[in-house]
Amino acid sequence: MSGSVGLTKGDWTEYFTDDRKKYYHNKKTNSTTWDKPLEFKSTEELAATPCVWKEFTHDSGRKYYYNSSTKTSVWEEPTEYKLIRDAQEIMRQKNGEPEIDDKPAPMSEKQKNAIFHQLLESKLVTSTWTWDMAMRAIINDERYGILPSLSEKKASFTEYVTNRKNHEREEQRKKTERQKEALFDMLRNCEHARPGASWRKVLSFIEFDPRLNPFTPQELPGLYDDFLYIWEREQKEQAAQARKENMQKLLSTFQADKTITWESVWRQVKAEYETNAAYQALDKNDRLTVFQDYMRDLERDEENRKRAEQTNNRVRSRKNREAFRRLLLECYQDGRLGLHTKWKDFQESIKSDERYLHMVEPTQTGSLPSELFGDFLDELEETFMKERKKIKEIVQELPVEFSVKMSEADFLAAISRHQLYQSLNPRFHSAFYLDFMDHLAEEEKRRVKAIESKKKHAEERFLDLLYDAHVKPATKWEEIRETISEKSAFQAIPTEEDRLRLFNDFVTVRHTEYEGGDREKRHKKEKKHKSHKRHRDDDRDRRRDDRKRRASHDRRSSSPPAEMEEGESRIE
Template sequence: MVESNDWVEYSAKDGRKYYYNKATKKTTWEKPDELKTKEEKATPWKEYVAKGGRKYWHNTVTKETTWDMPDELKKGPQQPAQPQKPVLPTKTNFATKEEAEDAFMKMLEAEGVESNWEWEQTMRAVINHPLYRCLKTLSERKEAFGKYITQKKAIEEKEYLAKAKERREKFYEMLNEVTITEYTRYNKVAKLKADHPAMNAVTDLKERLEFFEDYMGDYHEKIKERRQKSFELIKQATESILLDLPNIQVGTRWDDVKKHLFEADEIKKLVDDAKVNNPVEEYFAKISILKAFAMSMERLDKEDYEKRREAEKQNYRKERVNRDNYRELLREHLSAGNIAPVTTWAEFYPLVKSDLRYTNILGQKGSSPLEMFWDEVELLNEEVYDCRKRLESDLKAAGIRISHTESLDGLKEILKSSRIKVQIPDNVLPYVHEQLIIKAQRKYQDEVDRKERHKKRLLDDFKYELRDLSPPLTPESTWEDEKKRISKMKIYREIDDEDSAMLIFTKVIDRIKESSRRKHSRSEPRTSEHRSSSKRPKSGENKEPLDEEKSDCQMEEGEEPQ
């Protein structure tokens, strides 16, 4: 084991030597400059050991690699190739700082100062050199040393990149000699070219993998471009063949056309051309035919969809026009008064059944003519209701009451009043008037019925008060005789209807006469019973009027009980 500074030399199992830096933890197959002899540094040839222990040499200048030892190395260490050193100036005093700095940097190069040296190491190596003091101060020397190290590293970096480029090119040339497919792996190439100089020239496994992956990346890209070009040609040929085939339509299956496609001369030629590059390409060419067929069917399907969509759009526009025309027809009849809030379809249908605006809408999607008719009727009812409610509010605020006999012209005059704010369309006003009259008539009839019921109650009470008169009425009593006494009764004055009062009086007298006849016809006197039955029932007792009184005082049909 050889050790120098931080570098340590080791031997691998196959006999090859490698080097490890304890400080940087770097491992390399290439011998570091710190371990090289002056003779090794002087020659551009570098020695390597391939797997199996066989040595080969590589010239870093000419980029030549050989299994045979170069002649200049055969001469031995007595005649090493002398490295070219910069010509140093003989003087130590310079007119300018730039000249002194240039001389100092040439001195560093001549003394073999490396790019990884520190100032202390450099100073120990050159402190006794005459040109060390061409720069007067320590800071100037350190500044020049820094520039030298920067330039040195830049040169080494450039050289490293050039060497890496050369190694990459040689590595690519080696890979070109191998039958490569898109599925080739590095391990296979490493076994096939284990002893190849280009393989052994790349001592770092990471760098080898990088070169291989970059090469395969370029290879895959070329394959992709080639296959894409092949696919475009196959696609054009497939579409052309499909257009010439009969019965090609949406829904055509692959099984129906694949025989025609594969037997076509143009397709056969494209498949054969693909096979020339690589047998695997034949498979991709056939897959491309299937893919091209699928794309053609997709295009046909899309075209068919667009046609159907356009037809649907046109039909939709046509149906919309038909609906608009039918609505216009409804509005015409609405303005003409043929559609009222209570109009039925049976009444309206005969008016439109022969109109094209009606017949054109039949069978369309969406609302039917009947539904649209009811929509108009409903809208009319809503408008009439809204106008009536607002008019009623204005009438109430103005203190105006609509009579059940109010005419339409009379309502129009009322609407001219400044106290009425609502504006009612002419086609709606008749229906508003109709509803107002119906409502007023209902109120009027309710009032008439209420008064009639009240009058009946008064007449009924009047009947019982007549029976309770003191002295009582007799069968011989007459209206003329009793009128003066009766007119003083409060209930008579409330009735305020002499004819109705006379009718009740007559019925009461008739009842008294009938009771008197029955009394005389019976064998037993029933005076007390007669007196009892003629009296008005007390509060809480059941009233049981006689038969003839029942018919006179019965409630009429539909009358509300009081």
């Protein structure tokens, strides 16, 4: 790395790259870094820099310094510690902060033991040394006095020796493992070291190899058996890996072959792949396994495709139904569709509309166009029936005489004077008129029928009166009139002309029928009619009572109503 030279502080020199980026070189350690060294940091930067060195005081009163990162201790004050401490002191004075008691904390027993272990290690004390040997080597070192009593020194030495033995034992184990691995590598490269070959025979080919030297002649046969076990296991693993790779290659070949589909059969595919290298590298069971697995994947993909297609078709069908409902609404709004419209007529008017054509596609699912048409009319009729109640209320409250001869314009003009007229749907005006005219016609039919029935009943009573008065064919009207004129059946016939007509009819025709028993038949028929009418009245009363009970139950099951104010009433 080259560039212009900047300042030099201590062992560090500042340099600049071509793009004016700073880096630093230490001439003592010959190291280069992008990070700013302590010598180049400002007082504020030094004060904010964390320090890994801590100051402690030995039992003898002498200060020493402990590095929490490297776990080492020194007697001399480190430069890093001095720079950071001085910068922090300057910043405290500058900010007017009170002086901090920088008295070093007492050293813990663990730290003392660590320093004593460093002393033993620096004097190359091994696990075979005795305490006397170690003491003669360390007694003149200043760190010897870090532990005050002899018993603590011996205990720390024992701990050090134990740790050293464990470390040496672990190192020996690793060394033995490396030697065994070197021996096994040599046996792998020896073509004679294979299952079935004895160790004596194999030894004749490798007896001068230096990798045998770390082991005794007694250990080598056992190590050879271990190698054979490992070699067979490795061969099995390699064969399994090769089989897996060949199966993957054959699967990749199947996947690249577009002629293989989920409907393909193994007999046909096998004949086409007999010369394939990946096919030949596998036995017949593995080939069939790969094909079956691939077929399951294709079948699953086909099922997913069909399922996705069905989902898309359902979504498309739903959108087509929604579009057709909008078509029905548009036709209703522009007058092409009404309450009395027939499906065949409406179908003829929309057969070229694409929204209808989508509904008759073979892939369309769900409701048919005619069913949606029927549902729309049902909703329309339901809305009409709600509006129809308003018409009934209007007609009842208006002082207007409505008749079947009234025109639509007169009808609408008459009901427009009511305040509810503005809330009516204008699209139902014609339907309201036709419906109300039908209602009036039915009322007129019922009225005429009732009059005819009453007249017929009165005539029957009058004929019974003539029969009871023993009228014969030779009887004169003037004679019998005086005897029956006070009877109610006589007075029920309003005109004298009708009485005379009935009398003449009786003496000429009806008398014979009455004598023949027709009167009894007629009475039985009237009695049966009255019985049926009574039953119908009873059924109507029973249904009315049921409705009252249900309404009362609904009111009890709901929340209790607030108390009514004076003058209010509740309609049952």
